[in-house]
Amino acid sequence: MVSTLSHIREIERVAMGAMSPRDAPVIQSWLRCLNDYKLDPATAQEAYIVPEATLREHREQAEELIRIGRSGLEALFNQVAGQHYVLLLSDARGVTVDFMGDPTFDNLLRKAGLYLGSEWSENRAGTCAVGACIVSGEPVIIHQDDHFDTSHIGLTCTAAPVFDTLGDLTAVLDISQLRSPTAKASQQLALHLVASTARRIELANLMTRTRNDWVLRLARSPEFLDVDPDAAIALDGSGRITGMTHGGFGSLARAMNMKGLSTRRFIGQSISDFFDIEVDDLPRLMRGRPNGERLLRAKNGLALFASAIAPVVSFRGAEEPAARLPRALRDLSFGDPAMEKLQARAAKLAAREIPILIRGETGTGKEYLARAIHESCGSSGNFVPVNCAAIPEHLIESELFGYAPGAFTGANQKGKRGLIEEANGGTLFLDEIGDMPLALQSRLLRVLSENEVQAVGALKARPVRMRVLSASHRDLAELVAEGRFRQDLYFRLNAVTLALPALRERRDMARLVDHLLRRIGDENQENYRLDGAARAALMRYDWPGNLRELSNALRVAAALSDRGIIDVDCLPDYLSAGRKGQHASGGEDDLRRALGECGNNVSALARKLGVNRSTIHRRLRRRE
Known part of the structure; x- marks a missing residue:
């Protein structure tokens, strides 16, 4: 092992432009550590373990990934048993959310950072396998003094990326040892094993998330077609690509002479654009024929073995739970697992007069869900929506509770029924309930407690009975803690919470x-049809405005279409420019310009945009 001093001097020489025998990923990472993160190789940093509360948050967000990846980790750990390897599954921010290692070495592993909760983001830990993999999106070996920080130069770490079905990096799988006296070449087998396991995790994730789509498995050898295919593609009923195992399909795309094309660009395209097959041909590739006879030919002539798996929906009978959902709820999604779970819960709750709080970002369809619950409960009463954020504060009391004749100057001489009374016998939907003034919260609580409403200026209260649904994009529990929302009202409204996923998370x-x-x-x-490029642009965008933004974009595109054909030029400018999200970055020119304005300092740009440095590096790399 090299000395600390010689290691520091080598990094300094590289910083001055000297040639180095190190692998290119190592040199690139060293330069990022020096130029972007302003790390000092002479200042050793101990491994960082995030606080328990932070770890719990990361693990909750990665709960499904941990569940899906667990069997892959266990299989890999059994393969390397007895060789003192440690397995880390990190999320896209570099925090270890799952871990396997010899418990007899727990203290040493924790000190070295090879432990649950360790953070291996490159800007914190310097050059390391997890951090370099997050930035590059490629498998990497960081062996001994490849590490930037001198406290890590005894480790050998090998990592591979795990992408989600749409092509975004979602996790990194790392296999490490505390000590390895052998040369870097000895880790090639570890690289093969970790990359293969990452590919299997991607496949398991694809199969989990695309139950209502066809899945086409592809392999260059028939023996591995059904057990460990090279790649898999999910297809909707019209033959368009809805997801894939991006790590595996990338290598197949290169074999098909599609070099330099991001796998995410395939999303939304027709399978017939790349292979000599139509969606109606998929049944002939299902099991029942020998693997060696199930051949698929790419447009460039490459022959692959293929196995098609029909969507679960094909086998659903009339008694399948999804088919029994009320029509209003059934139309809220088209196969997204999170939405299907929410729909099933909402259907059970609709028949009960249980107060429901609907959580979700602005534009996710909270009112649509509330209206669907109302329509599914069989009530003959009205559905009365009230946007608590849209009504001026000085009017909201009279709008909600109504007022008696002559109650105040300018009041209608006949008085007015309030929205609460309008909902009597039906459903009152209180949208953006978190914006209701505290004084009115007290009056609303009395209505819900006593089942009666008293109009402004009236001497007597009138009985009312209705179902109450509420919604907010805010965290009401936080508002309660800050004293901005009544705790007793919060518990009265929040018997159960239904959380709507953001559009960018839907499958x-x-x-x-x-x-x-x-x-x-x-x-x-009119009949409208999206061409491949327009569909791909829609799939790439992050949709910060959710369903509302998507609906508006499609209406604009439809209005600008020629004979119903929607191409990229019909889309709003922010989509046709290929931007991934206004809240993070713009197109290529915008991103480069913003970087120049920050003095080409990636760290400064990341702070300005509110994203991780690795996100900037990844987006710049995608545009090279």
């Missing part, structure tokens, strides 16, 4: 787009 995007286009087409008596 039924392609079908949702088609549904909205059909609805717009029905309104305009």
Whole structure:
């Protein structure tokens, strides 16, 4: 092992432009550590373990990933048993959310950072396998003094990325040892094992999230077609690609002469654009014929073995729970697992007069869900929506509770029924309830407690009975803690919470787009069709405005379309420019310009945009 001093001097020489025998990923990471993160190789940093509360938050967010990846980790750990390897599954921010190692070495592993809760982001830990993998999106070996920080130069670490079905890096799988006296080349087997396991985790994730789509498995050898394919692609009913195992498909794309094309660009494209097959041909690739006879030919002539798995929905009978959902709830999603779970819960709750709080970002469809619950409960009463953030504070009391004749100057001489009375016998939907003034919260609580409402200026209260649904994009529990929302009202409204996923998290995007286009087409008596480039642009965008933004974008595109064909030029500018999200970065020129304005300092740009440095590096790399 090299000395600390010689290691520091080597990094300094590299910083001055000297040649180095190190692998390119190592040199690139060293330069990022020096130039972007301003790390000092002479200042050793102990491994960082995040606080328990922070770890719990990261693990909760990665709960499904941990569950899906667990069997892969266990299989890999059994393969390397007895060789003192440690396995780390890190999330996209570099925090270890799952871990396997010899418990007899717990103290040493924790001190070295090879432990649950350790953070291996490059800007904190310097050059390391997890951090370099997050930035590059490629498998990497960081062996001994490849590490930037001198406190880590005894470790050997090998990592591979795990991408989600849409092509975004979601995790990193790392296999490490505390000590390895052998050369870096000895870790090639570890690299193969960790990359293979990452590929299997991607496949398990794809199978979990695309139950209502066809899945096409591809392999260059028939023996591994059904057990460990090279790649897998999910297809909707019209043959468009809705997801894939990006790590594996990337290598196949290169073999098909599609070099330099991001795998995410395939999302939304038709399978027939790349292979000599149509969606109607998929049944002939299902099990029942020998693997060696199930051949698929790419457009460039490459022959692959293929196995098709039909969507679960194909085998659903009339008694399948999804088919028994009330129509209003059934139309809220088109195969997204999180939404299907929410729909099933909402269907059970609809028949009960239980107060429901709907959580979700602005634009996720909270009112649509509330209206669907109302329509599913069989009530003959009205659905009365009240946007507590939109009504001026000086009017909200009279709007909600109504007022008696002559109650105040300018009042209608006949008085007015309030919205609460309008909802009598039906459903009162209080949208953005977190914006209701505290004084009115007390009056609302009395209505809910006593089942009666007293209009402004009235001497007597009138009985009311209705179902109450509420919604907010705010965290009401935090508002309670800050004294801005009554705790007793919070518990009265929040018997159960339904959390709507953001559009960027949903797995039924392609079908949702088609549904909205059909609805717009029905309104305009026109048939609309997206071309491949326009569909890909819709799939790449982050949709900070959620369903509302998507609907508006499609209406604009429909209005600008020629004979119903929607191409990229029909999309709003922020989509046709290929931007991934206004809240993070713009197109290539915007990102480069913003970097220049920050003196080419990636750290400064990351702080300005509110994202991680690794996000900036990854987006710049995608545009090279």
